[in-house]
Amino acid sequence: MSSLTRRAALFALAALAPLASATLAADAAPPVPGPNSWAAHGAAPLKSVETILIDAPPEKVWAVIGDFAHYDWLPGVLRVEASGGNAPEQGRRKLVMADGGAVGETLVRWDAERMTLAFHRDHDDVRRLPAINYMTHVTAKPAAGGKTLAEWKGRFYRGHPFNDPPKGLDDDTALTAVTALHRANLAALKARVEGGSSPLPACGERARARGEASACSGGAMRE
């Protein structure tokens, strides 16, 4: 190689080097999410707000939603293990699911005067719900005729914590899933408040799931 060609080659290398390093920086591995998934999420928070009209006064609805430790009326929930009552940051619960899994939640806000509470999921499980950093707000609002407009809303991110999400972990999937969850929860709440019961598992089913005998006598049992 002549010295001129060598010089040209070196010059080209020098010119291209910044480009190469920029590419390298862009392809650098994204940060790995830690055990606390609050640490990693995409750049677009999402929201979902659903409401349902309940034929009961707000106080009656608040008596149910304000009881953080006893949300066993939620669809798919077998029982709730809770501690800390309704004290923000101390109120904690584990929703033991009929499918064998569990969902941990922590209460962050509880306001009896405004009949609203807020809680967040402690750990994300995108196989259960393709959304992360999920904060929920449930509120009982007075409606006409002494009824209640119950509102279930949430702030969350899609399941994939960085950009270019794969299908199934993208924004639309998260929105659809969380909206469906909110609607199902509100339907269960309505049934619970209006009917005095909720779509619970069949009598004795929960006891059987725990491997215990049940004293089921034919009526719905509240555990």
Add this chain to the structure above:
Amino acid sequence: MRRLLMVFVDLLLLTVVFAAHADEAFVTAQGADALDIIDAATMKPLARLPIGGKPAGIAVSRDGARAYATSPEGKFLTIVDARSRKVERRIDIQGGPLGVAAAPDGRHVYVADLYGRRLVEIDPEKGETRGVGVGAMASGVAVTPDGKTILVADRDDNAVSVIDAATFARVATIPVGRHPFGVTIDAAGARAYTADVESDSVSVVDIAARKVVATLQTESRPYTVALAGGRVFVANQHADSVSVFDAATLAPAGVVKVGEYPEGIAASGDGTRIYVANWFSNELWAIDARTLQVVGKVETDDGPRAFGSFVRKSD
């Protein structure tokens, strides 16, 4: 008589020219994929520009000529002619462009790549010119008034990167609180304030000394900081509030209840008001910086974030 009339007309014209516009708020409405331009004095919407790519970050140039909006999902920067309220051009930026700040001389814009540990320098005419490595999940960006130093909040490193604007080299990192997101520099270029989301604090940084000189306790999950009327204002996203501190003594000066999930916060040109974008309730609120009263509210398009310096100051 005629001459007097001419003088009168001239004066009237001058008044019109100089009172051409009040402060305007350029609010990125991420959920709506749009940029809302709002008359901040009357709290009335002026225009809505479709942007795309889930716009979040925003910076208005010091001379009010341009606004820069980042779209982290679409991976581009949109340059808006702020006077005519039109999109001028888009510049593609790899990774996740989020935090953005304009150099005081208007010649460059700095964008932090959330995923790529980079700060990029953009020439509004030519596009990306330089890049420098910063820390993990680089978020907020701020420039000193003399244009010489750029600060980047390296969220997941719990630190701030210090960049020399001339050489575009990283010259230092300063440990701050946990998960700094927004960073704001004062008018003297002496102090920077980071909103530390996970430690519910604001770290007060002496820029020259490159260290934290004080830590202020805020309410839950502070995201951004604005400085106005000798005070420090912090948007606490999970507390639906704004914490206020005296900038000189750093003593707490009050807490203002605002809308749902406040994020972007910025001062009016004359420092008498601050504006805060409430992301969940879709409203921009105006707060009197002295009395701490809420003095105005306006509905925005969905998901207002306004992350950055979003006020276009009146002439």
